[in-house]
Amino acid sequence: MSNFKKLQIQAIKEWDKLQNDKPLILVGSVTCGRSAGSLSVLAKLKELISSKNIACDLLEVGCIGICYAEPLVYIKKPNNPGVLYANVDANIAEQLINKDLLEDAPIVQYALGTIGAGEIADIPNLYETEMFKHQVRRISRRCGFIDPGNINHYIANDGYSGLSESLKMAPQDIIATIKESGLRGRGGAGFPTWRKWQFCRDAQSDVKYLVCNADEGDPGAYMNRSLLESDPHALLEGMVIAGFALGASEGYIYCRAEYPLALDRLRVAITQAEENGFLGENILNSGFDFKIKIKEGAGAFVCGEETALIASIEGLRGMPRPRPPFPAVSGLWGKPTIINNVETLCSVSHIMQNGAKWFTEYGTEKSRGTKIFALVGKVKRAGLFEIPLGTTLREMIFTVGGGVLDDKQLKAVQTGGPSGGSIPAEMLDLPIDYDSLAQAGTIMGSGGMVVMDEETCMVDVARYFLDFTQKESCGKCTPCRLGTKQMLDILNKIVAGKGKEQDIALLQQLCEGISKGSLCGLGQTAPNPVASTLRYFGDEYSDHVKKKECLACVCKALMHFAILAEKCIGCGRCAKSCPVGAINGVTKKPHIIDQDKCIKCGMCYEVCPVKGKAVAKSPGAASNGEVK
Secondary structure (H helix, E strand, O other), X not given: OOHHHHHHHHHHHHHHHHHHOOOEEEEEOOHHHHHHOHHHHHHHHHHHHHHOOXXXXXXXXXXXXXXXXXXXXXXXXOOOOEEEEOOOOHHHHHHHHHHHHHHOOOOHHHEEEEEOOOOEOOEOEHHHOHHHHOOOOOOOOOOOOOOOOOHHHHHHOOOOHHHHHHOOOOHHHHHHHHHHHOOEOOOOOOOEHHHHHHHHHHOOOOOOEEEEEEOOOOOOOOHHHHHHHHOHHHHHHHHHHHHHHHOOOEEEEEEEOOOHHHHHHHHHHHHHHHHOOOOEOOHHHOOOOEEEEEEEEOOOHHHHOHHHHHHHHOOOOOOOOOOOOOOOXXXXXXXXXXXXXXXXXXXXXXXXXXXXXXXXXXXXXXXXXXXXXXXEEOEOOOEEEEEEOOOEHHHHHHHHXXXXXXXXXXXXXXXXXXXXXXXXXXXOOOXXXXXXXXXXXXXXXXXXXXXXXXXXXXXXXXXXXXXXXXHHOOOOOXXXXXXXXXXXXXXXXXXXXXXXXXXXXXXXXXXXHHHHHOOOHHHHHOOHHHHHHHHHOHHHHHHHHHHOOOOOOOOHHHEEEEEOOOOOOOOOHHHHHOOOOOEEOOOOOOOEEOOOOOOOOOHHHHHOOOOOOOEEEEEOOOOOOOOO
16 A cells, blocks of 8 residues: 555544544634634634533634635534534624534524535525535635645545646646646636646756746735635645656745745645655655745735746846746746746646546636636625636626625626726626637736726726836836836826826827837736726716716715705714814804815715715816705
């Protein structure tokens, strides 16, 4: 019997005992859970379990993806389905211990759903709810259910079985399997993974490198961070398999220092993998050596670009270089180098565990498999959701995500982060796949998806994303360095009510010039948010420039606040909240806003207690205190 088989049998025994021996309590405590207070919930549970002398297992686990409902607590008793509880605090934690654990009476009002075989009255099966029945949790299936710091939990759930089988194959056969799966890079434009690997495999060199790009920098995107914090061994297994296929003996994980928990869990996982023979010398007695080092990045967005990332690892300033030669031919220290992102390499481990045909069961002809998205913004259920590629935006936002927050009107959805674009509500039936998104003028990127409602100004959205990329530009090439600055200056003029009609045409020209002339992907895609909003929301630019109006009432310079005399009860709250003393009036009499003093901060509108609002905000500059 092989060493791996012995490890697997031991791990499965430990896992089965954990699931069936006594009650099991899981607390989601990665970054999203911790920011919502999961550590205080965990501390309270430990205190109660100790004081009441309860025999149970309490574990910290990763993220199941339901981030909007954190902190999450999962309670499973032997021979019963588990119950997932949402928005747990210390008080609710005590109720869960007293009622569910000690009295065997699950608390329906806090339960999101059950998981596993069997039923509990009035609590639905979680995987039959609207949020989950359109998901296919494959790459994220262990997230939220295993202790990421316990390698045996990973091994007991098929972990490292893909590596065990891969080491018995010829490297070219592994590449053929990845080709059959149709896996495309999960971190950008979706280049076929097998083709990238083949370039490196064919390159003549005595040294080759594999780099995992975990430098996740898109605002609102955190898929990679969650995978690292919830299932770190999946990445390590994928890297060792890829290294064997490429003929590389050394790998790097490039992760930004802003991910301290992810880095901690990676270090623990690397140590465990080395101690159990999955990393280091003579892996699983195969004769193959592979080691992994962690390189902490400083958080520069441009270091998500391959050649800038390579420069950073080499100790140089993170700036891109012209291509060709491409990294697969000449990369880290001039040697053939493959750079894949976290989700791509995690997908590799799952493909080699389950087979290429398994992976192709979902997705489209050109976009195979599933993809994890970070659904954020004005959506009811924000979180991480894994869906088959080809799912429509409508299904993603309204079925999985529950619809727009406060039931407001959907206006647009931004995909691909600062490198992507905004898709209007009229295109909700657009499939989420690489080619469809590209045709719509955006990209999938690493999987960020920002939902925007009717109160969103698309000109301001374009300005926000361009401001981000302009600040993150390394400054090496002129089109990106100066072009994005000029575009940002124009957008700042427009939202300040100083735009001119010719500015819109100039923005179009700059979009084309910067995209064609920039050295790297940051500059080439920086105009996308502006180009897409000009394409689909050109009327908003016209309103800002010609009518000096922001219909969404976002751009302060184009807003107007007035007190409606017929509704004002003279409570004085608006006057007390005004930071510049622009509101005058006496108690129980209608107040008046001095428009010359008003800085349009909106505090009066926010504090007004009158139902229907005695303070009105409107687009445009009205005269005589009237609402336009």
